[in-house]
């Protein structure tokens with residue numbers, strides 16, 4: 001089976017180091033990022049199943065509950081929301097996290113002295129915060145380096161593992177439509193389906209599974225939609241979230257929805273949070289780049305999808321972000 005992208009020698013060396021970490025571990029802790037998405041959850045669950053098949057006892061954790069469209073994945077009920085500092089673990093694996101703050105406070109500083117930290121990710125903005133960093137910035141999803149790891153562990157990419165990897169790939173590519181969805185990625189998807197991955201089930205239960213409340217939230221966000229030359233953006237004030245019963249950890253997936261606006265090349269959503277911050281999601285059409293903006297403002301992500309949280313009121317965060325988006329639009333493309 002060919003997995004998405006070709007491997008360089010450096011990647012092969014790092015893959016071997018990642019394998020050594022996992023093979024030496026009996027009780028690894030796998031961490032998914034806050035406001036968890038299909039990639040972080042699907043990859044965490046796939047690796048968990050592979051490690052169980054090897055006779056190990058992995059734990060999996062995420063500070064936030066899984067959104068309803070991911071709870072059907074095999075093993076989803078095993079997620080824990082907090083891990084005590086003195087937990088009986090011997091390795092930490094960060095899955096789809098671009099920096100240590102993305103554990104959302106789950107990672108205990110004391111662990112740095114005690115356990116190796118393995119990072120498996122695909123964010124261009126990843127700052128290589130682990131002891132071993134398996135990072136493939138050009139990969140469509142963390143599912144690709146993760147698939148490599150699982151296969152190298154000697155576990156076949158089939159059935160439930162294939163379904164988890166499909167969920168990761170399909171959600172992170174918004175249904176196989178990002179710039180990173182190469183023919184090799186499509187071939188890999190096809191191979192996962194042949195190996196028993198539930199393609200239609202994943203499509204139906206992850207992408208075509210927007211809760212009613214979220215649909216209503218989209219309505220509110222769309223009613224506030226603004227279009228400046230080339231930039232489509234909207235805000236979601238706290239009062240409106242409260243009226244709809246939307247929690248801060250609910251990922252409304254507004255960025256992806258907005259990015260369908262034909263007249264725009266860049267897209268931004270601004271969600272007011274209960275802790276006084278504003279959560280910004282940026283999207284860009286192929287050829288445009290929002291990763292540098294997110295990085296500059298303390299967040300991270302990919303050229304086409306990035307985000308960050310800033311303290312301050314909506315108007316200020318909108319103004320500061322729009323200034324950078326206009327800069328990006330003015331760059332020669």
Ligand code: 5GP
Pocket residue numbers: 098099102255280281282298299300301302305306307308309
């Ligand atoms: P979203 O805007 O949908 O939450 O996230 C889009 C992309 O940006 C994802 O790849 C996500 O990992 C990344 N991202 C979003 N928010 C943050 C953030 O606060 N910090 C970092 N490092 N990455 C983020």
Ligand code: MN
Pocket residue numbers: 039040096122141142172
């Ligand atoms: Mn991802």
